[in-house]
Amino acid sequence: MLLQFAVQNYKTIRDEVIFSMLAEEEDPNLSYSLFHRAVGKEDYKIMSSSVVAGPNASGKTNLFSAMDTLRSIVLRGNILNAPDSSNPNKAAHTLELIPNAYGAHEPVAFYIAFIENEMMVEYSLAIDLGPFMALNFERKVVSEELLLNNEVVFKREGDNITLGQLDHMSPLLNSRFVPNIVAYANLESTELFLVNSFKSLCSTKLASLIKNWFEQKLIIVFSDNKLLSDPRIPDYYKERTLNEAVSHFGASNSIFYVQEKSGNKLVSKVNDLMLLSENFESLGTLRFSQIFPLIIKAYDIGATLVIDEFAQNLHADGVFSIINAFHNDDFNVKESQLIFNTQNLVYLNQCAFRKDELKIMDAKDGKGSELYSVADFEVSESDDTYDCYKNYLRGLYGVFKEVEYETIFCSLAERSNNAKEVKWQ
Secondary structure (H helix, E strand, O other), rough: OEEEEEEEOOOOEEEEOEOOOOOOOOOOOOOEEEEEEEEEEEEEEEEEEEEEEEOOOOOHHHHHHHHHHEEEEEEEOEEOOOOOOOOOOOOHHOHOOOOOOOOOOEEEEEEEEEEEEEEEEEEEEEEOOOOOOOOOOOEEEEEEEEEOOOOOEEEEEEEEEOOOOHHHHHHHHOOOOOHHHHHHOOOEEEEEEOOOHHHOOOHHHHHHHHHHHHHHHHHEEEEHHHHHHOOOHHHHHHHHHHHHHHHHHHHOOEEEEEEEEEEEEEEEEEOOOOOOEEHHHOHHHHHHHHHHHHHHHHHOOOOOOOOOOOOOOHHHHHHHHHHHHHHHOOOOOOOOEEEEEEOHHHHOOOOOHHHHEEEEEEOOOOEEEEEEEEEHHHOOHHHHHHHHHHHOOOOOOOOOOOOOOHHHHHHHHHHHEEEEEEEOO
């Protein structure tokens, strides 16, 4: 499960932004939907869900894009562009799109912490991709670090590798592990030590565990139209509960996945006729039908599911029902997590979320995106009357701006009145 993610110098994110799934100690009475883990002498309380709210262009999608980019880099093991452009997150395979375009040329930095198989993994990566849209820049890994259960496994500065005291992970080391050989590993400047030399020379088990977590347990969704043929969703999840789910959602027709050469197609059965769902169903029904199998898979295997604009075109009652399933300690036995962003203020609901589950993303007057938790703010109301929606509209969280398009329409009206004839092309 995900504990924390941090990123710096990524698109609109200039200064470090830290996204945390660790519960705030300031809310000890809000104990529902928390996973408890002990690592060494530390006890961690980990949340099962989080929602990132904020206006357009605040950086919400960029935060999830950064997670997906780190995931893609780890899976391919280098910081070169990927030939496969099927990922709708273009920055994940075209890395010159990543650097912040408005500040000085600085490395892009990532950090992630997660727990898998009762082990806490922390991985940091800093990469120099050059300035924004630098096509011929000689890229390099600036630094790389891996910790296991709060103990350093390795540190990399450029081409220099330093190993920690690895006694704490001796069962995970390769049988022919020789520290002196690792120190002189032949490493390209664009390669990750983690999934290349470290895997072959130090610990195949640990490197594989980390890579498998990124591949299977961190599921990030950007575009629904890619989900029909997504290899992460076996037919088992597409067929098992889809029709029951769409009936609860409100659809009156049966909906099926049909395999074709070009990929899966959604088909609706209407009065014994089989029609392409895209020609018959609403946008909400299509989105729900495409995304629900992935939700079921994440829930079934104990994954962290990150969805860009999850609530788009979906009724709030259905979304809250899914959120409640992740919050339910009796049902969520695999300890799955649901993370999404939204512009819909209905999800700033203290009845549905803990205050520390509610995150606010803001772009500070062109100075870069910032992220903070509602729990960071002190208010005069008691917890019983705390209203995140009203506080957002009051500007308590610093992001609410009145949008006034009237001046545009007034200007247009004036030009129209002054013009002898207005022609629309």
